[in-house]
Amino acid sequence: MRRNSAIFVRLFRWPAPILALILTSCVIARADSIEKIHDALSVSDPQNRFNLQFSGLVDLEGYFIDQPTAALIFSERNFLFNPRLTLFVDAQIGTKIYVFAQTRVDRGFDPSDDGAQIRLDEYFVRYSPAKTVNVQIGQFATVVGNWVSRHDSWQNPFINAPLPYENLTGLWDTGAPDDADDVLEWGHVGEYDNGDYSDKYARIPIIWGPSYASGIAVSGSVGRFDYAAEMKNAALASRPDSWSITQTGFEYPTFNSRVGFRPNEMWNVGFSTSAGPYLVSEAAPSLPVGRNIGDYREFVLAQDLAFAWHHVQLWAEFFETRFQVPRIGNADVFSYYFEAKYKITPQLFGALRWNQQIFGTIRDEDERTKWGNDIWRIDAALGYRFTDYLQGKVQYSFSHQGSSPEAGHLVGVQLTVKF
Numbered sequence: 001m002r003r004n005s006a007i008f009v010r011l012f013r014w015p016a017p018i019l020a021l022i023l024t025s026c027v028i029a030r031a032d033s034i035e036k037i038h039d040a041l042s043v044s045d046p047q048n049r050f051n052l053q054f055s056g057l058v059d060l061e062g063y064f065i066d067q068p069t070a071a072l073i074f075s076e077r078n079f080l081f082n083p084r085l086t087l088f089v090d091a092q093i094g095t096k097i098y099v100f101a102q103t104r105v106d107r108g109f110d111p112s113d114d115g116a117q118i119r120l121d122e123y124f125v126r127y128s129p130a131k132t133v134n135v136q137i138g139q140f141a142t143v144v145g146n147w148v149s150r151h152d153s154w155q156n157p158f159i160n161a162p163l164p165y166e167n168l169t170g171l172w173d174t175g176a177p178d179d180a181d182d183v184l185e186w187g188h189v190g191e192y193d194n195g196d197y198s199d200k201y202a203r204i205p206i207i208w209g210p211s212y213a214s215g216i217a218v219s220g221s222v223g224r225f226d227y228a229a230e231m232k233n234a235a236l237a238s239r240p241d242s243w244s245i246t247q248t249g250f251e252y253p254t255f256n257s258r259v260g261f262r263p264n265e266m267w268n269v270g271f272s273t274s275a276g277p278y279l280v281s282e283a284a285p286s287l288p289v290g291r292n293i294g295d296y297r298e299f300v301l302a303q304d305l306a307f308a309w310h311h312v313q314l315w316a317e318f319f320e321t322r323f324q325v326p327r328i329g330n331a332d333v334f335s336y337y338f339e340a341k342y343k344i345t346p347q348l349f350g351a352l353r354w355n356q357q358i359f360g361t362i363r364d365e366d367e368r369t370k371w372g373n374d375i376w377r378i379d380a381a382l383g384y385r386f387t388d389y390l391q392g393k394v395q396y397s398f399s400h401q402g403s404s405p406e407a408g409h410l411v412g413v414q415l416t417v418k419f
Helices: 002-011 016-029 031-040 181-186 282-284
Strands: 040-042 050-065 077-094 095-104 117-130 133-139 214-220 224-233 254-263 267-277 299-310 311-324 329-343 348-359 361-364 367-370 375-387 390-401 407-418
Touching: 050 254, 117 299, 329 361
Parallel strands: none
Antiparallel strands: 040 050, 050 077, 050 407, 077 095, 095 117, 117 133, 133 214, 214 224, 224 254, 254 267, 267 299, 299 311, 311 329, 329 348, 348 375, 361 367, 375 390, 390 407
């Protein structure tokens, strides 16, 4: 009981800094000032031959954490301050060419104790020869599912991602297990190893956030149907270090697709697939003799739906995933979430999300054993848009994993300035 309440004690030790950030941001994000900045960062040709727009997001995040940290937060402390600057460049050239780039300055792709770094996370060129066809090449978010299209801090009603996008499994992408005991040890870490997550960054989820891998995609809409297909250089489960074309080539490509149907303005349903090797080149020496990285793939079938009506928005995604594991065979896992957002007033909104991940079994000698800890998590968030350019959110997450008696708690606060 003492451990479970400690996070709330820590939360109330920080009211002055948080209040100061809110008041400062309210002053900075005055609508008239931000509008002038936005206009100043726009360049247009009088003859409409091109349009160039610079924009961005400033995020000030704070996490109050139970240790060991859950999901994709890499910190050994009980409080993590995680500022982030995101810069976007949008360029429309004529009617058929669109160029986009996203650069971030932060403490790592995922919240961490690391020092400041700058990265080019996303960039692509899109060519639209017809209204129903778009072709793009570069490094960009996956077409799978529906969370990716609303994952940035301004659109996401929560501070973090749904469970399928950030819950780490017991598989590594840098090495193959010697036997089933290795997979079981990695998969049940935290439940049986006193929460030792020293290998945390080596482990992989079903899909790592928006999965900004490099490649080529074709997409478009025909009537009420949407379609998208892409060839990427890394699997959905791959870590951010693998996404760049300079880091991972196309020797072992991944193929993803999504087909969507919009029966009316309220509903949007989709079906996605993915297949591709999840191991990186460092894993090659650990593979069985005569095998290569391309022999072990991650397969994903996913379904998504979205609904909007008046003040209510609903989303859900379901992922059926299979990893082909060297010396083990198939390791299956099912993960899903339901998410709801309600607009209480024009500026105030609340959101609730239920997440769950259920692991299959692998053969361990003469019996079959779950290869990971089943986990469920509930996220609750409250957000307020002070202006069209300033938004604040607070979130609480409660999770339970495996048969451990301990529960996980996470409190997050986020201020976002849009310009």
